[in-house]
Amino acid sequence: MNVTATGFTLKYKELMPGGNRVSLYHILRHLSNKNIVLPSHNGGLKVLFTIQAGIIYKEKSLKKSTGNALNDEFYMRRALSLARRGESWVSPNPMVGAVIVRKNRIIGEGYHKRFGDNHAEINAIARSSEPIAGATIYINLEPCAHFGKTPPCIDRLISHKPARVVIGTADPNPLVAGRGIDALTRHGIKTTTGVLAEECRRLNERFFTFIQTGVPFITVKFAQTLDGRIATGTGQSRWISSEKSLKFAHKLRSSHDAVLIGVNTLIRDDPELTVRLIRGKNPLRIIVDSSLRIPLTAHVLKNQDRAGTLIATTARGDSEKRKRLADMGVETMVIDEDGTHRVDLKKLFVALGKRNISSVLVEGGSDVITSMLKENLSDRVVIVVAPRILGKGIEAVGNLGIHNIEKSLRFSHRKIIKKDSDLIIDGRIARTPNRKITS
Numbered sequence: 001m002n003v004t005a006t007g008f009t010l011k012y013k014e015l016m017p018g019g020n021r022v023s024l025y026h027i028l029r030h031l032s033n034k035n036i037v038l039p040s041h042n043g044g045l046k047v048l049f050t051i052q053a054g055i056i057y058k059e060k061s062l063k064k065s066t067g068n069a070l071n072d073e074f075y076m077r078r079a080l081s082l083a084r085r086g087e088s089w090v091s092p093n094p095m096v097g098a099v100i101v102r103k104n105r106i107i108g109e110g111y112h113k114r115f116g117d118n119h120a121e122i123n124a125i126a127r128s129s130e131p132i133a134g135a136t137i138y139i140n141l142e143p144c145a146h147f148g149k150t151p152p153c154i155d156r157l158i159s160h161k162p163a164r165v166v167i168g169t170a171d172p173n174p175l176v177a178g179r180g181i182d183a184l185t186r187h188g189i190k191t192t193t194g195v196l197a198e199e200c201r202r203l204n205e206r207f208f209t210f211i212q213t214g215v216p217f218i219t220v221k222f223a224q225t226l227d228g229r230i231a232t233g234t235g236q237s238r239w240i241s242s243e244k245s246l247k248f249a250h251k252l253r254s255s256h257d258a259v260l261i262g263v264n265t266l267i268r269d270d271p272e273l274t275v276r277l278i279r280g281k282n283p284l285r286i287i288v289d290s291s292l293r294i295p296l297t298a299h300v301l302k303n304q305d306r307a308g309t310l311i312a313t314t315a316r317g318d319s320e321k322r323k324r325l326a327d328m329g330v331e332t333m334v335i336d337e338d339g340t341h342r343v344d345l346k347k348l349f350v351a352l353g354k355r356n357i358s359s360v361l362v363e364g365g366s367d368v369i370t371s372m373l374k375e376n377l378s379d380r381v382v383i384v385v386a387p388r389i390l391g392k393g394i395e396a397v398g399n400l401g402i403h404n405i406e407k408s409l410r411f412s413h414r415k416i417i418k419k420d421s422d423l424i425i426d427g428r429i430a431r432t433p434n435r436k437i438t439s
């Protein structure tokens, strides 16, 4: 095997007990699996490596553990990073990773790869290099105890007799929460719950929101200049952000079940709304268009076999045009009008939830973003800020009727990422008690 060590230096003395010098070849000979925790000596570092396509990656390192708690977090982090690989393919299922550990050595791991496929723990068991009896299994979400697309994982797990199961978060579905943990306890398997619970919950925030409310998790995303414009006065917006930010936007697109824009953006930009800059699935394309102004030549109406399109309209939408759209394989959905005689977004999201659409990415333009924020419909807001100034132009957010700084919308927590010279602010909007968006 050709092996390249990347981004770090192997410190052999830290890796092998007794501080023996060993060659990379020797280390590799010890790897019975794709992943291994190499033993430390005298309070050195524990280091987890992953080998993929002949390249060794250093996953994480941490100080010598003082007890189970730190080890538990270490392996749970590994389960989370495995789980993340299923992003964009497993929805509306959650992202789940599982790691099987014996005496501080990973003997098996797996993740949920695609909707309808095996769950993470089943894949980890199948890939384990040793029997599971007596080992510890780390999993970021409680194992399922009910029949879905696959049989319940809990029975398989119990039949392998692990000594302990460490779980990040309980199943958010109130109908099944705790059943998996109960079954493990009944069979004498020790369980620990709540390890890195907040990280585990955040990873699957879309799934948690959808399961608990029946309404999709909603992200609003836009690219703006430093002075808050999303387009010039003539409506030109391509491209405010950098190439790397565009890639990030495509990743975001592929991690949602649907992408939504207003009909003005469609008419102005004629976007495809597909995922092209990365490998990922295409979301359902939704256009809000109260009176069916959409041109029949629009890009989103083509290639229905690659990505579906749904036009959300009102009773004002011309029935003849609806028929023509249907002939093209495009569905129209009639939604009640809101107070401004446009598509009632709240009702639209409830209807989408009933169709098992668990997440929606709203990509603008200004009118739609303003409605979303004004009605407090978004869970997450992603703002790409490019170092440009446009002056007069289309504002990202219109009038929200806020006259007091104290009443301004604020993020409950946020992350700031740099992509080329852009800053991406990725925040969550706290749900207010009066938010009535439930099915």
Ligand SMILES: NC(=O)c1ccc[n+]([C@@H]2O[C@H](COP(=O)([O-])OP(=O)(O)OC[C@H]3O[C@@H](n4cnc5c(N)ncnc54)[C@H](OP(=O)(O)O)[C@@H]3O)[C@@H](O)[C@H]2O)c1
Pocket (backbone or CB within 6 Å): 221, 222, 223, 224, 229, 230, 231, 234, 235, 236, 237, 238, 240, 261, 262, 263, 264, 265, 266, 268, 269, 288, 289, 290, 291, 293, 338, 342, 343, 344, 345, 363, 364, 365, 366, 367, 368, 369, 371, 394
């Ligand atoms: N930089 C960026 O990230 C970005 C992203 C997207 C767009 N843009 C730019 O934004 C500009 C278009 O923005 P825009 O504000 O003119 O239009 P828009 O938000 O794209 O579309 C607004 C239209 O959507 C329809 N709509 C239906 N229900 C609605 C509801 N509940 N709330 C709001 N709108 C609803 C309305 O038309 P009907 O009444 O006919 O239904 C409304 O006029 C373009 O220049 C585009 O290039 C920039």
